Amino acid sequence: xxxxxxxxxxxxxxxxxxxxxxxxxxxxxxxxxxxxxxxxxxxxxxxxxxxxxxxxxxxxxxxxxxxxxxxxxxxxxxxxxxxxxxxxxxxxxxxxxxxxxxxxxxxxxxx
Amino acid sequence: xxxxxxxxxxxxxxxxxxxxxxxxxxxxxxxxxxxxxxxxxxxxxxxxxxxxxxxxxxxxxxxxxxxxxxxxxxxxxxxxxxxxxxxxxxxxxxxxxxxxxxxxxxxxxxxx
Numbered sequence: 001x002x003x004x005x006x007x008x009x010x011x012x013x014x015x016x017x018x019x020x021x022x023x024x025x026x027x028x029x030x031x032x033x034x035x036x037x038x039x040x041x042x043x044x045x046x047x048x049x050x051x052x053x054x055x056x057x058x059x060x061x062x063x064x065x066x067x068x069x070x071x072x073x074x075x076x077x078x079x080x081x082x083x084x085x086x087x088x089x090x091x092x093x094x095x096x097x098x099x100x101x102x103x104x105x106x107x108x109x110x111x
Numbered sequence: 112x113x114x115x116x117x118x119x120x121x122x123x124x125x126x127x128x129x130x131x132x133x134x135x136x137x138x139x140x141x142x143x144x145x146x147x148x149x150x151x152x153x154x155x156x157x158x159x160x161x162x163x164x165x166x167x168x169x170x171x172x173x174x175x176x177x178x179x180x181x182x183x184x185x186x187x188x189x190x191x192x193x194x195x196x197x198x199x200x201x202x203x204x205x206x207x208x209x210x211x212x213x214x215x216x217x218x219x220x221x222x223x
Contacts, residue, residue: 004153033210042115042198042213043154056208090153100211102146102153 004093004103012109018079021106023091025072030095032074034066037088037105049074086110113137115214117199122220123189131184131217133199142202144211145173145184149195157184157197186219194221 005024013019025032031050035043045058049068063079072093078085086109092100114136123129135143142161146154160166160175160182172185186193196216203210 031209033208035211035213040215042200042215043211045210045212048208048210050208056205056210058210099156099159102155104153107151 004091004101006089006091006103006106008106009104010107010109012111013081015081015083015110017081018077019081019108021076021078021089021091021108023074023076023093023103025074025091025093026101027072028095029072029093029101031093032068032072033092033094033100034074034076035090035092036060036085037090039087043090046076081110083110113201113212115199115201115212117197117214117217119215120218120220122222123186125189125191125221125223127189128185128187129189129219131186131197131199131219133182133184133214135180135182135199135201135214137180137201137203137212139203139205140177140201141204141209143173143175143182144200144202145171145182146198146200146213147195148198148216154198189221191221191223194219 033048034046037043048056052068065077068074088105090105091103094100117133145157148154158173170187198216199214200211
C-alpha cells in the first residue's frame with residue numbers, strides 16, 4: 001500500500017483559467033471520489049468514478065469534470081475558474097464502498 | 112436535503128474526556144463516520160457506525176442512535192496531539208455511487 005497521493009500540493013490560478021489536479025489512488029482501489037473543502041467547511045462531494053466511469057455527482061456545474069485511468073490514477077479538471085473555486089481539493093479512494101482513504105489534498109487559490 | 116450539525120469549536124484540558132456531538136437529517140443513511148483532520152492535512156478515518164450502539168477503539172469511542180439521528184465521538188485521556196478538527200459524515204448510496212456528506216467540523220483545542 002502506498003496511500004493516496006495528490007499533486008500539486010499548492011496551486012495559484014487566475015480567474016477564467018483551467019486547472020487539472022491529479023491523484024494516484026491506493027493500489028487496487030477501483031473507486032475514486034473527489035471532494036471540495038472550502039476554508040472552515042466540511043468536504044463537499046464533487047463526483048465519484050468506478051472502473052473509469054463517472055457513477056455519481058454532487059451539486060457541481062459541468063465545468064468540473066474528471067477522468068479515471070486503468071492504473072488507478074485520476075484527474076479533476078475545472079474550466080473557467082471562479083474566485084469561489086478557491087479551496088482544498090481532496091481525492092479519496094476505496095476498494096469497497098466504505099473505508100475511504102483521503103489524499104492530503106491540493107490547495108487551489110484563484111486570484 | 113442533507114443537514115449535519117456539530118459544534119463549531121470546543122476546548123478541553125489535557126488528560127480529560129470530551130464528547131463531540133453530531134445530529135443529522137439526511138434523505139438516506141448508510142453509515143456514520145468520524146474523521147480527524149489536522150490543519151492543512153487530509154482527513155483520517157477514526158470510526159464507522161452503521162448499527163445503533165457504541166463502538167470502542169482505544170481512546171476513541173463513537174455512538175450512534177439512528178432513530179434520533181444522533182451520534183457522538185468520545186475522546187478519553189486527551190493529549191495535545193488531539194487538537195484538530197473532527198468531522199462527522201453520513202454515508203449514503205445513491206445513483207450508483209456511495210457518497211459522504213460532511214458536517215462543517217468541530218475544532219477541538221486541547222490545553223495544558
